[in-house]
Amino acid sequence: MAGEVAALVFDAYGTLFDVHSVARRAQMLFPGKGDALSAAWRTKQLEYSWLRTLMGAYEDFDRVTRAALEWSLESLGLDAGEAAQRALIDEYRKLATFAEVPAALERLARSRPLAILSNGHPEMLEAVVDHNGLRDRFRGGILSVHAARRFKPEPSVYRIAEEALGVPRAMVGFVSSNGWDAAGAKAFGFRAYWVNRARAPVERLGVRPDAVLESLAGLEPALA
């Protein structure tokens, strides 16, 4: 299998960048309800990304994220002013990486181009990459679904990465902590590496990831 993966594409939120700090800020704003808010918000954010793509009614991830927050606040009976909402959304620009990520990327970038492919609005995405000083790692591109005006796991989204890299899809390794995103990438024709940080059951979506990892530290051995 060695040499088969000529390029690597990473999901961003939850895969490279830890969204825990969003939950922490929610907890500061709404003591005792922060976890419920974060969970509802994340669920709704994904739902809206899928539903809007199905409806043919794309709007960018910044707006989807804001709409999901509004719904979640109302659902939990929480009252947040404009400043608090803005503070929560701005956390996405300042997320830290998971602990093992910088060293893993540094090693992986030596042997092949790395790229990011994310639902995030290009500007949100560049901000968090720069915040972590990781721009030089991604010479394959910091790619957003925004170019296709659809969200994952619609196949035209994964095609953005295939075309930007100029590598046939069967030789592209796609890395995501979201089981459904790994499944979408696999169905598209990428090799899929699922970083199962949440130790969740494998998604029953008709395809299986090529490998299941506990963290990004396991990626290089899985490629070898």
Place this chain on the structure above:
Amino acid sequence: MAGEVAALVFDAYGTLFDVHSVARRAQMLFPGKGDALSAAWRTKQLEYSWLRTLMGAYEDFDRVTRAALEWSLESLGLDAGEAAQRALIDEYRKLATFAEVPAALERLARSRPLAILSNGHPEMLEAVVDHNGLRDRFRGGILSVHAARRFKPEPSVYRIAEEALGVPRAMVGFVSSNGWDAAGAKAFGFRAYWVNRARAPVERLGVRPDAVLESLAGLEPALA
């Protein structure tokens, strides 16, 4: 507005038919964990319907429902044999209607054709309609998304109802307890009546339902 709605299309599960008995059976099989199982199962069932449509990997709702149940059982660490799983899935064929539904349908059917449009597999759907003796109410058709091999809220699904009824979409009233389904129908061009049984916030998906009802009893006044 009177006379504008020439036909009515109803979502099935959660709108006409109460899925509570599924939760009750889950509670019998797994005391203390039935509610968690039902909630995870329902969430996953919808997720899979959306994701498979986005991935272009349709499989029928019976299989999606079974796959979602499998995932949910594993996620909660529950062990269910084949017979228990079958019993849970079979509940969908024997759901009761919500209390107000038979009388409301009887009145509404006097003035316009009624139809069902559901994610359900045609056979699951006909079974539950017959179980409740409601076949004669739906002279507009008992329609499944299966014909389009896509799930709601993809527009081609709503087109099935428009074509079966032969009524221009602007004159079709679509009735659903799912806010996202009402939004999908509205985006397609139907008039949307959201039966907000769960008293949830309105979905932020760029469109608003034409009316929000507490139950089907409020539909006739809303049409008048």
